[in-house]
Amino acid sequence: MNRQxxxxxxxxxxxxxPPGLALxxxxxxxxxxxxxxxxxxxxxxxxxxxEVCNxxxxxxxxxxxxxxxRELCWRxxxxxxxTRPLPVWAxxxxxxxxxxxxxxxxxxxDGDGAYQVLHGLLIAALNRTDTEIVGRRVDLRGLTESPDDHELLSKLLWAALLADGARALALAGRWQEAAEHAAKNRGVGTRLLDGRQVTIVALVERGDIDKAAAMVDETLPAELWEKAVAGLLRVYCLQAVGIGTDEDTTAMILRTLELFEYADPSTAVFRTRVGMTALDLTASYGQEPALRLQRAVMTGAMSDAYASREVLGHASLRSAMTSRQQRAMQAMVQAAGLGSGAIPHGLLVDLMASVARAEAQLIP
Known part of the structure; x- marks a missing residue:
């Protein structure tokens, strides 16, 4: 698999x-x-x-x-x-x-469109004006009761732009802008969160491998998952200059395998994506730890429809599955309705009835 x-x-x-359950x-x-x-x-x-509406x-x-x-969000x-102005919590x-x-x-x-929404919201909040979001005007003037409350909402939008904005720019392949965005918004930090990761990838993309590798090594991870992602980025940097070793790759795989010892259903998709990335970085590495990781990724995906969809879309994992595993994952994705383009009529009626009941409770 290529570096991009x-x-x-x-x-x-x-x-x-939320876990990927049946619809x-x-x-x-x-x-x-x-x-x-x-x-x-x-x-x-x-x-x-x-919670119901979201x-x-x-x-x-x-x-x-x-x-x-979109309709449900606007409703x-x-x-x-x-009932504006609202208390800050509302x-x-x-x-x-x-x-x-x-x-x-x-x-x-649509990373470009997502970034436009996030950036537009923050600018509108800071300037106390309105902005257009996918064809609708959103007015952030007078939404809350006091200037202090408005400042708290601005901080919420800043945090959303920092995290989701970095993801949106990365999705669009705008790595240098993503790095600049993180730096401008004080989002690089010492932990391996969104801003630091996109900055490292941006450095690799522009050929500054030594600086990227140094950023990985200078990271101060606070959680186990950060150590696993640091391993991925370290090998990613080494492979960019053709100096990766089996020792580096083995260390990365073993660190990734540690994540699969803690089967928290709420992070199943994250674990799956880390595992798939590690496998993508081991294309020419045929040793036993990679096979263990392959099995761990497939087994972990069997209980979550989102994770199953990820694995089914990964060519090497799909080719390594048994027919039974493939059928089970396909059935899970189908039961969850992922990408189906429709919700069965009875379930749709039930869903909209719950939404209507919830909307009646929304006035703070």
Whole structure:
């Protein structure tokens, strides 16, 4: 696999996400949350209602229904803004569906569009004006009750631009801009988070391998996953100048295998992507640790539809599967409705009923 293809896997940051369950189970979960929220206090009631709306939009996005996903986001945003100015906690919740539109664009492969959304939101907040988001005007003037509250919302949008903006620019292959974005927003740091990773890849892309390798070595990882990603980046730098060794590769694989000893369902996709990247970096390495990692990646993906989809799309892993493994993963992806372009009628009716019930609870 060529270096550019491997580069597109970065940044790799361990963040929790809902597990890839069957579509019927996800819709049933929304119904349960919506039904149980009515007895809570006002603050918790609104939070749970937002959870229903956000997850419903994610389901629509996963099922390749972008128009429905956007509609659900705007409905949630509009429900909040009917009563502006909002207390700061409600203002943060009101902006989440708009930020989710940027994340939907990232999932759809539109890094340029996602960055435009994130950057536009922050600039509008800082200038206390409005901005256009996929054909809609979003007015950030007077959203909250006080200047201090507005500053807190601006910080929320800054954090979103820092993390999701780096991913969006990387997805678009705009590595130098991603690095400049991280530096400008004080997002490089010493840990191996989004900003530092895109800066390292940008250095490799422009041929400054020594500086990139030094940044990897000077990283101060705080968690096990950062050590695994540091191993990937170290080998990536070495291979860029043709000096990678089996010793370096073995160390990278063993560090990656450690991640699979902690099977947290909320990070299954992250582990899968780290494992696939390690395997991509070992194309000419045929030793036993690579086979162990291959098995670990495939086994780990068997319980999560998102991870199964990733593995099914990886040529070397797919060719290494048994027919039974392939059928099981395909069945899981199909049951989750990923990329299907439709939601079965009964489930769609159920989903929209939960959304309507949640929306009625959204007024803070």
């Amino acid at each position: 293809t491997i580069a597109r896997r970065f940044p790799l940051v361990s963040r929790s996400r 019927a189970a996800r819709v049933a979960e929304l119904r349960k949350i919506a039904e149980e929220s009515s007895g809570l206090d006002d603050h918790q009631r609104v939070i749970r209602a937002c 997850k419903a939009a994610l389901i629509a996005s996963d099922c390749a229904l972008p128009e429905l996903a 949630q945003y509009d429900a909040f803004t009917q 203002g943060k919740l009101a902006l989440q569906p708009v930020l989710n539109i940027a994340r939907q664009l990232i999932r759809e492969g």
